[in-house]
Amino acid sequence: METLSSRVVAFLSMLISTGALAVQPHAKNIHLLSSEEHKFILNLGHKEIPRDCYDLWEGSGAKSPDGVYLIKPADTPIVAYCAMQEGGWTVIQHITVNSSVDFDRSWEEYKLGFGSLTGNHWLGNDYIHQLTVGPGRYKLGIKLVDKDAVTKTGEYDPVLVEGEDAQYRLRLGLYQGTALDALTLDPENYLHDNQKFTTKDRDNDNYYQNCAKLQFQGVAGGGWWYDACAGANLNRRNVIYWQKDCNKEHLCKYAWMMVKPSETVKIIRPADCKRDEL
Numbered sequence: 001m002e003t004l005s006s007r008v009v010a011f012l013s014m015l016i017s018t019g020a021l022a023v024q025p026h027a028k029n030i031h032l033l034s035s036e037e038h039k040f041i042l043n044l045g046h047k048e049i050p051r052d053c054y055d056l057w058e059g060s061g062a063k064s065p066d067g068v069y070l071i072k073p074a075d076t077p078i079v080a081y082c083a084m085q086e087g088g089w090t091v092i093q094h095i096t097v098n099s100s101v102d103f104d105r106s107w108e109e110y111k112l113g114f115g116s117l118t119g120n121h122w123l124g125n126d127y128i129h130q131l132t133v134g135p136g137r138y139k140l141g142i143k144l145v146d147k148d149a150v151t152k153t154g155e156y157d158p159v160l161v162e163g164e165d166a167q168y169r170l171r172l173g174l175y176q177g178t179a180l181d182a183l184t185l186d187p188e189n190y191l192h193d194n195q196k197f198t199t200k201d202r203d204n205d206n207y208y209q210n211c212a213k214l215q216f217q218g219v220a221g222g223g224w225w226y227d228a229c230a231g232a233n234l235n236r237r238n239v240i241y242w243q244k245d246c247n248k249e250h251l252c253k254y255a256w257m258m259v260k261p262s263e264t265v266k267i268i269r270p271a272d273c274k275r276d277e278l
């Protein structure tokens with residue numbers, strides 16, 4: 001005869017196998033995943049949560065697959081998409097032209113992130129700040145794919161997105177890449193480096209109106225580090241804009257923004273330096 005406990009065990013096993021009793025991930029921006037997608041978190045249940053995707057990639061001997069992971073850039077874990085095959089980048093933005101995810105969002109939404117980590121999204125300005133403030137320097141990667149599948153990339157080294165009290169101001173270092181430098185150089189005299197972030201409900205830009213509200217073919221620009229206004233804007237979902245590389249005449253289909261520790265500057269901790277014995 002079946003005992004009560006064996007029936008309880010069978011019931012619990014059924015709950016676990018159907019996902020009804022799955023481990024609930026503790027992450028501040030878990031709203032970037034649907035509850036069905038929680039099982040896609042590749043390091044769910046691991047004891048150690050790394051600071052960023054690069055930590056994971058390096059720790060795995062460059063073997064971690066692309067996907068969603070828990071990371072912990074500051075006190076609280078968050079979920080992020082890791083572009084591992086390209087060297088452990090933490091993706092902070094991904095957009096597809098004519099994305100169903102609306103990028104015309106409020107300050108609060110840009111602060112805490114929106115969209116879907118497995119598709120189009122903004123990771124969240126608070127988390128981009130936590131990642132880029134270090135310890136150690138970070139660099140910003142840009143990846144653009146045009147309608148003919150030609151890919152262009154670029155890196156700003158270092159990058160810092162300042163905190164909310166500084167209106168998430170963007171600080172960029174030297175640029176290199178196959179794409180044009182659209183953030184620190186602009187023939188139209190719009191410089192994005194050193195600009196504060198602007199959203200439709202918070203105007204920090206240098207234009208007499210709010211750049212985030214200006215529409216092109218009925219679509220607003222979305223949040224960005226506007227000047228007066230833009231030589232690049234990867235958050236306008238009908239026209240991904242990056243000077244001559246991506247614009248309304250030369251359409252781009254996809255864009256990504258991502259960060260990883262700068263390789264050019266190594267952190268030297270006092271304990272790493274052996275004192276020479278004389």
Ligand SMILES: [Ca+2]
Nearest residue numbers: 205207208209
């Ligand atoms: Ca303005």
